[in-house]
Amino acid sequence: MLAAVPRRLRPQAALILGNRAGDLLLRTAGELFRVQIFDRSMTLAAQAFTSIFPLLIMLGALAGHRARDELDEVLQVPDSSARLIDEALSGSRSNAFGVVGSLIVIVSATGLARALTRSYRAIWSESGRRAGPAATAWQIGTILLLVLFMVGARTLAWVSGLLPAPHVTGAVLTLVADFALAVLLPRILLGPGLPRARLLVSGLIFGAAMIGVRSVGTVYLPRALQASADRYGTIGLAFTYIGWLYVLSFCLLLCAVAGSVLTGHRTGSEEP
Template identity: 60%
Template sequence: MTSLTGKVLAFVPQRLRTPVVTMIDELLRVQIFDRSMTLAAQAFTSIFPLLIMLSALAGGGSRQHLGDLVRLPDTSARLLDDALDGSRSNAFGVVGGLIVILSATGLARALVRAYRTVWQVPGRRAGAASTGWQIGSVLMLVGFLIVIRMLSSLTGMLPSPRAGQVVVTALADLALAVALPRILLGPVVPWSRLLLTGGLFAAVMVGVRAGGAIYLPRALQSSADRYGTIGLAFTYIGWLYVLSFCLLLTAIVAGVLHVPDQERQDQLADADEQAADTGEHDQGGQRQVGQHDEGDPEQDREHSHDHQPDL
């Protein structure tokens, strides 16, 4: 037990210390902070190029929608409009579009590594089919951003727009957290664990989205005023880090809750027995080697006598 774990447990009731220790061990094993940063960086370099490519292909009418989707300040929206001014399908040829799409699979591969580490499952075999699923998952993420924005705007026609928006976005977050690992890993994760992960993620995102609606526009405007476009990049990466952390955290919590304590203890006991058997086997082999090396003293003397030279 590390000193950090001991300090945390000092404030935890006795009956809750076992699950808290398990959760801390899982967080340290997965290295959630490093993996969240990796996912955030991969998401920034994968999703934004796809959004810009789609905006260029769709023409000028979609640029305003892109600015609204990523909540760009007015000055940055004008920069984006100038950058894409006159850009049509010739700005992204077939080869360029394929490069952008294939480059975006870096996010999918990072997600696969994260999910495999969190849940300790094999995942899909590498190959053309696996790459196709990865491309589909990234395109699904881009489509999710567009659809969730459209649904949020449509909730304004409901009698209670705020409550309707919360319900719609929560259902969308649940569907995303369930579908994403299912597509990337295949049928190796039980549906019960996926649904638990989706429910936890949707519940956490209710609060995160509420906070983001207040924080993100102000942070983007402040970053754009102080540092220009590079400030926007840092702000988006920071926000993507928060989302990635929530995604991994809910997956870890679902993994801990889905496996009962007794089953986890049985798994640990089996691992200890296997390690003990391996150790006994190694010691037995060493004893046999030692006995073989020692040999019989009488045989050694006879052997040395036979090899004495005749005088």
Template identity: 65%
Template sequence: MPEPTGWESRIPAWLRPRAALWLGGRVGRLVLDGAGELVRVQIFDRSMTLAAQSFTSVFPLLIMLAALVGAGHRARLAEVLHLPATSERLLQQALSGSHSNAFGVVGCLIVLLSATGLSRALVRSYLVVWTVREKPGGAAASGRQIGTVVVLVVFLLFARVLGWVASLLPAPHVSGVLVAFVADCALAVLLPWLLLGRRAPKGPLLAGGLVFGLLMIAVRGAGAIYLPRALQSSADRYGTIGLAFTYIGWLYVLSFCLLLAAIIGNLLSREFLTAAPADEP
């Protein structure tokens, strides 16, 4: 038999069968545990809940922001948000004739409080994924929920800035992927940390952030091709309701990736970041 190369050559010959058995057993157990976790967490139902809550939480905040900045800055806001031409026209039509005083202090507070539905859905999801029994409560928890939604909106607004920063670096395409990867990892770590604080387990939290960043490399590439075409096609066929369904569908994909990354991160932390069990004699 040919001599092994690479990392296998570093393992003593007498230990290679046991190492292969241990690795194969762990990977197999990881796959089976992952399938069980997907069922336990009810990832499809929770992803749809997060998508719907994202649509009814983040978009009203963006509309409120567009009304507050005034008509002269709405086109710039649409450009920052990467809105296609059809969506930008609908935004202008929805806000035509409105002024900054359309959203008073009370109105802004109502929009902010309504947007915490997304935060509460995220809290429930993370509690189930990580089997955390103690649920955050009180005024501090409400403040964290509002802050989480604000962080999401800020992330959307500064996504274009990150692309501009990447364009100034060497190899812009590669730099853009790396910058987006770091931003996605940071977002996946920051959201549960803001919502749960010390209740969020560090190992699964960091591992899930890395997994989400890796997943988003593929999702971003597919979305850059699919989403503009899907939005234009939906608007041509069904009008405003078509745009809404397309956005909800895309938010479902993002929510699914976020929960899947948390589940995989939890499994990886449990399987590979802990000491290997001793073999039976």
């Protein structure tokens, strides 16, 4: 709605909202409209579901029963669905994937990295890396980084529980981890030419925003997963996960847009 305000009326709208804050708000709204954040967030959520989860399942099948227990904790699935997943993975031998099968799963997961690249290009009007084997290698590294981040979140929770003031320590550790992730993703996908201020501001906003999002998620996600499993069975988990991944994707892109606006970046034409 704010992006639809005619240009001749934007100064008056900015005065109503407060000069600096109003200008930032109008520019942010305009950028959100330009990059089509709702469509791109849905694309990222779907790609994340079909990219990261097969990798986690593959790792669970290859690593054995103990790793499957860790997988259940990472995914936060209800007990009934966890038993179904364990039975399915127990029936799959580790050599069912093999080297070729594992490579296919990893390479196919680069669809998420390409979707992220297109989103960052649209937000920051950066060309990024040229297509080729090197770019594919960076994309594979990005997906592995996301998987490592999901698994490492459990380790951070365990470490914070051993330190004084675990709630405060946990919030600080997750803020640092989320900040690092939001900085590394565009840096890896688009290359080293990005302005440092834009990366740092976007990462800091994302890290701070995720403190609240994670707090909501710890309450909402287990209950939503249990309700979906009770009502629709295991397939209901997919709907809930995609919805939650949409929220995370929206936050990631929103913070990238906010960082771009706050650092005074002026965009040109939108990337396809």
